[in-house]
Amino acid sequence: MADATEASAVPARGMSRAAIFVAATRGRHGADWTDWASYVYLVFGTLLMFVPVAWLALSSLKTQAGLDQMPPTVLPYEPARAALPGRPGEFPLFRVTKGDHAGQELAEVRRIGLQAQMVDPAAPAAVIRVPVSDREPVMRLHAAWDNYSAVVSRFDFLLYFWNSLFITVVATVITLLFNAMAAFALSKYNFRGRGTVFALILATLMVPPTIILVPNYLIASQLGLVNSLWGVIWPGVATPTGVFLLRQYMLTIPDELLDAARMDNASEWRLFWRIMLPLSAPALAVLAIFSVMWRWNEFLWPLVVLSRSENFTLQLALNSFQGELTTSWNLLLAMTVLTLLPITLIFLVLQRHITQGIASAGVK
Amino acid sequence: MAEARPLNLVRMMAGRGLAAAYAGTMNILELPMRVAQRSLGPGLAWLFVGPNLIVFSLFTFLPIVLNIWYAFSGSTNLLPSQRPWVGLDNMRALLSCQNHFDPSSCQRDLFWHGVYNTLEFVVLQVTLMVALSLITALALNKKVIGQGFFRAAFFYPVLLSPVVVALIWKWILQRNGVLNGVILSAGGTPFDWLLDARSAFSWTVFVSIWAHMGFYTLILLAGLQAIPRDVYEAAEMDAAPPWTRFRRITLPLLMPSFLVVVVLALIRAVQIFDEVFVLTGGGPGTATTYLVQFIYETGFAQQIREYGMASAASLLLAAVLMLLTLAQLRLVRRGNG
Numbered sequence: 001m002a003d004a005t006e007a008s009a010v011p012a013r014g015m016s017r018a019a020i021f022v023a024a025t026r027g028r029h030g031a032d033w034t035d036w037a038s039y040v041y042l043v044f045g046t047l048l049m050f051v052p053v054a055w056l057a058l059s060s061l062k063t064q065a066g067l068d069q070m071p072p073t074v075l076p077y078e079p080a081r082a083a084l085p086g087r088p089g090e091f092p093l094f095r096v097t098k099g100d101h102a103g104q105e106l107a108e109v110r111r112i113g114l115q116a117q118m119v120d121p122a123a124p125a126a127v128i129r130v131p132v133s134d135r136e137p138v139m140r141l142h143a144a145w146d147n148y149s150a151v152v153s154r155f156d157f158l159l160y161f162w163n164s165l166f167i168t169v170v171a172t173v174i175t176l177l178f179n180a181m182a183a184f185a186l187s188k189y190n191f192r193g194r195g196t197v198f199a200l201i202l203a204t205l206m207v208p209p210t211i212i213l214v215p216n217y218l219i220a221s222q223l224g225l226v227n228s229l230w231g232v233i234w235p236g237v238a239t240p241t242g243v244f245l246l247r248q249y250m251l252t253i254p255d256e257l258l259d260a261a262r263m264d265n266a267s268e269w270r271l272f273w274r275i276m277l278p279l280s281a282p283a284l285a286v287l288a289i290f291s292v293m294w295r296w297n298e299f300l301w302p303l304v305v306l307s308r309s310e311n312f313t314l315q316l317a318l319n320s321f322q323g324e325l326t327t328s329w330n331l332l333l334a335m336t337v338l339t340l341l342p343i344t345l346i347f348l349v350l351q352r353h354i355t356q357g358i359a360s361a362g363v364k
Numbered sequence: 365m366a367e368a369r370p371l372n373l374v375r376m377m378a379g380r381g382l383a384a385a386y387a388g389t390m391n392i393l394e395l396p397m398r399v400a401q402r403s404l405g406p407g408l409a410w411l412f413v414g415p416n417l418i419v420f421s422l423f424t425f426l427p428i429v430l431n432i433w434y435a436f437s438g439s440t441n442l443l444p445s446q447r448p449w450v451g452l453d454n455m456r457a458l459l460s461c462q463n464h465f466d467p468s469s470c471q472r473d474l475f476w477h478g479v480y481n482t483l484e485f486v487v488l489q490v491t492l493m494v495a496l497s498l499i500t501a502l503a504l505n506k507k508v509i510g511q512g513f514f515r516a517a518f519f520y521p522v523l524l525s526p527v528v529v530a531l532i533w534k535w536i537l538q539r540n541g542v543l544n545g546v547i548l549s550a551g552g553t554p555f556d557w558l559l560d561a562r563s564a565f566s567w568t569v570f571v572s573i574w575a576h577m578g579f580y581t582l583i584l585l586a587g588l589q590a591i592p593r594d595v596y597e598a599a600e601m602d603a604a605p606p607w608t609r610f611r612r613i614t615l616p617l618l619m620p621s622f623l624v625v626v627v628l629a630l631i632r633a634v635q636i637f638d639e640v641f642v643l644t645g646g647g648p649g650t651a652t653t654y655l656v657q658f659i660y661e662t663g664f665a666q667q668i669r670e671y672g673m674a675s676a677a678s679l680l681l682a683a684v685l686m687l688l689t690l691a692q693l694r695l696v697r698r699g700n701g
Contacts, residue, residue: 034606038503045500046517048574052532053520055542059535071545178415185412197413204424206689210635210656211682212423214663214671215430218442219422238419268408269397273390297525299638300656304664315527319642322531333535340528347523351516354523358579359586 053340060333061143067329078142082107082121094118098134105138106130147334157335159310160317163229164296167313171233172291176284178237183246184276188258198247205240209301220305231305232313236294242287249283250276286357289350296343314339431682434675440668447672454676467650475677477650478658485569485654486633493573493580493629498622500577501584502614515585519578526638529575534558534643537567558644561651568640568652575639576632580625587621588614620695627692634684655681 059067062076081090084107091107094116106118106128116135118128151157185191186198209216216235217226225231257279258271266274277284299315306312312320318339321332347354401408430444435454437447462469467476504515521529536542537557544554558564591614599609615622637656640646646653646661655677663674 032606035506035508038506038508041499041503042508042514046514049517049521049578052536052574053524056532056535068540070540071548072540072542178419181412182416185409189406189409189412191406191409194409197417200425201416201420204420205693206686207424207428207682208631208635208685210637210659211678211685212427212431213659213678214434214675215427216423217664218430218444219427221442223422234419235423238416238423243416267394267398268401269390269394272412273386293523297523297527299526300660304660315525318527318531322534322642329535332531336528336531340524343523343525344520347516347520352512355515355519355582359582 056333057337060147060330060337061145062330063142063144063147064328064330066144067333073139075141076143077139078144080138080140084109084119084121084124086124091119093121093138094130094135095138096130096135099130101128101130106135144330147330148338151331151334151338155317155321155331155335156310157317157338160312160314161338163311164314167229167232167298168292168295170229171237171295172288174233174237175239175242175291176288179239179242179287180246180277180280180284181272182238182243183250183280184272186243187247187250187253188255188276201238201240201243203240204238209235213300213304216301217304226305227308227311229306229311232298232302235301236298239287239291241290245287246280246283249280253279285353289346289354289357292346293343431675431678434671435679436672436676438672440670442669442671450672454672458673458676458680472673474650474653474661475658478653478655481565481651481653482634482636482655485565485636486630489569489572489633489636490626490629492569493577493633494622494626496573497577497580497584497625500581501588502610504581504585505588515582518581521575522578524575526575527642529571530639530642533567533571533574559648561648564644564648564652568636568644571643572633572636572639576629580629583625583628584618584621587618591617620698623695624692627688627695631685631688631692634681634688 058074058076059072063078066073066076066078080093082093083090087109091109093105093107096102096104096106096118101118104120106120108116109119109127110117111132114132116130116132118130118135120126120128182201186194220226220231220235223231223234225234253276257275261271261275297315298313299319302313302316303319306316309317309320318332318335321335397411400411404411433444434447436449436451437444438450438453439447441447458472458475460471461467461476464470464476467473467480470476500518504511504518508514524532538544539554539556541557543557548554555563557567595613595617596609599613604612635656636654637660640652640654641657641660644652646657659674659677659681662670662677
């Protein structure tokens with residue numbers, strides 16, 4: 001399949017790494033230096049792709065105090081607290097660094113100036129005096145899931161999530177239907193003007209939405225679509241990519257199948273939804289993946305057409321919060337993770353189909 | 365039995381539910397479509413392409429015409445009928461400079477900053493991205509162990525939304541971010557990466573490459589895998605060294621995919637907006653203000669919305685994109701033919 005000389009470098013999956021390593025020194029029939037360079041490069045690249053996302057996810061589990069720490073810790077920590085018998089509430093734990101009690105973990109019950117009154121949780125009767133400079137807080141691993149509950153309860157997260165979900169699902173369904181209808185007519189009917197229609201549709205490839213923002217805004221406003229989720233949905237439901245992809249696929253479906261159904265007096269509409277659509281499922285799936293990706297991540301057009309916050313999509317809400325919430329990164333990070341989660345899950349499940357679909361269609 | 369498993373049962377029920385909903389919806393349209401078929405005859409095809417054409421007409425074809433009108437008319441009114449014709453005034457305002465190589469001497473300095481920033485960005489970003497994608501595709505094509513995993517890893521950021529991408533990197537690059545943390549631990553001095561003009565510009569290039577190179581890698585990898593293997597075997601018979609094989613076989617046979625990647629990357633780089641807008645907001649100053657941000661801000665984010673000016677800039681951008689897309693179509697056609 002791939003480079004023939006290099007194929008011998010990895011002859012069998014079971015071959016141990018040591019054997020490959022030995023082979024590496026054996027000239028052009030073994031693995032040469034380019035194989036090793038490839039591995040090093042790929043591992044480094046993978047880290048570069050994943051570590052920033054992992055860092056985001058880890059950071060989203062820290063408290064605001066934990067986030068402010070410099071230099072930052074890798075895992076989320078929180079100052080430990082302990083309950084003391086006979087005293088209400090919980091008290092912060094400190095590790096004493098100097099003096100008679102060095103190494104002990106004590107709870108601070110009171111602080112007077114630079115002296116702290118500390119108590120050993122194991123022996124709560126005795127009060128020990130320690131200078132505040134001779135101790136450091138005990139940190140304990142702690143995932144601050146409250147960041148997530150705060151995002152969900154304090155901001156209209158669910159509303160934004162719903163808006164994004166609604167746009168993604170409805171737009172994808174309409175996109176699939178409209179584009180498949182056009183592709184059906186363009187591939188199976190011989191009507192006057194077919195070539196012109198196809199050329200017109202392909203020509204729209206040349207007009208990305210970024211260059212017709214102002215007139216699109218006018219039309220959306222004339223149709224009463226400004227500040228409505230439908231204003232985000234409608235402009236993008238007809239896609240040249242989708243029509244082209246589906247038409248090419250439908251051309252491979254034999255006309256005899258349709259003729260046989262026509263014999264049985266099936267209507268053209270029935271031919272379309274009973275025969276063509278199910279048979280085009282692979283191409284439809286590719287378009288569906290594209291559409292979900294486009295819609296969930298769309299930014300500039302929603303930014304223009306949705307100005308009231310109750311209509312915001314997740315992307316818009318994130319953008320507006322990052323302006324307002326610069327002091328509470330913990331919430332912003334949790335919200336970012338929640339936004340990337342659905343796409344990440346879809347990718348984990350459909351990874352192979354997505355990469356193959358995009359490689360075959362060559363579009364994004 | 366597999367059917368007895370709860371998950372399968374749920375899946376089966378959901379599948380049946382969806383199928384029933386699908387059939388039900390389509391059946392509702394059966395009667396009107398039958399009537400249409402009888403009355404329209406062969407014209408029924410137009411009913412099938414109709415929805416698409418209506419959407420295209422409303423949101424692509426009509427806007428192209430309107431955009432031209434906006435570009436040559438003035439005032440802050442949105443309604444085209446209320447906008448007086450001003451001829452080339454908008455264009456003239458956009459393009460007039462005392463010295464075209466010094467954006468601050470221009471009447472619309474923000475536009476020219478946008479033009480020059482975009483130009484620099486496009487050259488740098490496309491060169492680096494295409495080179496890195498090619499290297500990655502070549503490395504992946506070596507039948508490495510875990511090829512699928514590596515391919516997926518490089519592709520993953522492509523799926524992330526621009527806003528998420530920008531926030532991931534903003535979090536890393538901010539004053540108290542992990543990059544400064546690492547530098548601090550290594551004994552260096554922290555730096556405000558996004559508050560320095562040159563550094564912010566470089567980071568927008570880096571972040572956009574990080575987010576998109578997986579896509580181009582995928583296209584190049586598909587191109588590499590389409591190169592027939594016996595060509596290489598023949599070269600090996602002739603004991604051609606790896607560099608010669610790369611230059612004489614891989615590069616020429618990969619050329620069609622390579623050119624498509626270059627043009628696609630150019631088209632997208634010229635329109636850079638989303639990630640940068642969230643990452644730097646175009647700043648510091650105008651260091652990372654690109655052309656589309658100028659259009660967006662002039663038309664929609666200012667107190668006074670200058671639709672004419674935004675449309676005039678769009679028109680100029682459209683001309684560039686038109687050229688690039690024509691180049692792409694020509695390349696695709698040549699590649700297929």
